[in-house]
Amino acid sequence: MNISRVCEVENEQQAKRHFCRFLLVGSFALTAPVAHADSLSSDNQKLQQLQSETSQVQSQISAEQSKATTLKNAIASYDNALHTLDVKISATNDQMSSLKAQQDVLNQQLAQNQKQLQQQQDELTQMVRTAYEDGSVSYLGVLFQANSFSDFLSRLYDLTLISNTQNQVVDSVRTLRKSIIQKQDQVKASQAKLQTVHDQLAALQQSDRAIQAQRQADLQNIQSNIEAGKEKQGTLESQIHLTQSQIQAIEAETQAAEQQATQPSYVAQQTSDLVSTSSSSIISFAQTFLGTPYVWGGTSPSGFDCSGFTQYVMAHAGVSIPRTSEEQFATGVPVSEGDLQPGDLVFFSTYAPGASHVGIYMGNGMMIDAEDMGVSIDSISNSYWGPKYIGARRYIK
Structure with missing residues (x-):
C-alpha cells in the first residue's frame, strides 16, 4: 500500500466500476440516465487526469532517484579521494617530523662542536700557562720571559707545537661544523619542499571537502523532493483507488482497533490465540519474494x-489474518515499539489516515x-x- 498504487488501476473498466461505486455512495443524485452518463464521463476524465499526473510524478521521482544515485556515487568518490589525501598528508607530516628530529640532532651536534672547540682551545691555553707557571701570561709574554737564546728557542718550539696542534683542532672542528651546516641546509631544503607539498x-583536501559538502546538500535536497513526490503520489493514489467514504472507514476502523487494544479482555483473548x-x-520465506512487483489488490x-x-x-506459517491492513490492525496482540520482535506486523498511516x-518486522529496526x-x-524509523x-x-x- 505504498505510493505506487497511484498508477496501478488494472484497467479502465475497473476504474469505471470504482467511480460508479463512488457515485452511488457519494452526494450526487443520479435521477436521470443523462445525468449518470455525464457524471461518469466527467469521472473518467478526472481519472485520466489523475493517472496522467501520477505518471508525471512517477517520472519525476525516477529522475530524482537517478540524480540521487549519481550524487551518492560522486560522494563516495570524494570519500575515497579524501581518504587518499589524508594518507598522503599523514605521510608528509611524518616526514616533516622526521626532518625536524634530524634538524634537532644537527643543532645539538653544532652546539657540541662549538663546545668541543672551546674546550680544546682552553686546554691548549692551559698547557701554556702550566708550562710557564703564569696564569695570565700571553704567548708573546712567554717568549719575552726567556732567560737565554736557547730558552727562547725552546719556548718558541713549544708554542709552535701548541699552535700547530691548536690549528689542527680548529681545522678539524671547522670541517665538522661545515659538514653539519651543509646537512642542515639539505634538511631545510627538504622541509621547504615537504611544506609546499603539504x-x-x-x-x-579543503576543495574536495567543500565540493563533497555541496554534493551532500544537493543529495538532501533531492531526497526531500523524492519524499515530497511520494507524499503527492500517495494523495493521488487515494483519489484514484478510494472514495472519501472508504478513506473515512479505514480511519474509523483504525480508531476502533486502537480503543479495542486498551481492553484487557481483548488483549487476553488475542494472546491466547497466538x-x-x-x-x-517467516522472515526467510518473506525474503524469497524480494523484488516481486507491487500490484494493487x-x-x-x-x-x-x-x-x-x-x-x-x-498463511504459509499457518497463521490466518484478515485481508486488509486496517483489518489486520484490528486483530492480534498490541505491541509497543520498544517491545517489537521479528514476525510482528508494523503499521503506518500513508495514503489515507489510519x-x-x-x-x-525483521528485527534491528528493519521491516520487509x-x-x-x-x-x-526498509528501516521503520527512516525519514519517510x-x-x-x-x-x-x-x-x-
Missing part, C-alpha cells in the same frame, strides 16, 4: 499489495514490505516511514 595537499511458529522461518507471488503480502506470508500500510518498488526491506508509524500487532509466539 600546503598543496591541504588546499586540495500461534506457535518460528519467526525466522495483489495477493499472490505474481504481485502483492502490502496487506496481501503479509497475509500470504503469515492503518493504510503494513510490513513484517510490499511497496511501490516491489517487495523490499518513521513519522508515519502508528503501531504493531503480534500473531505468533
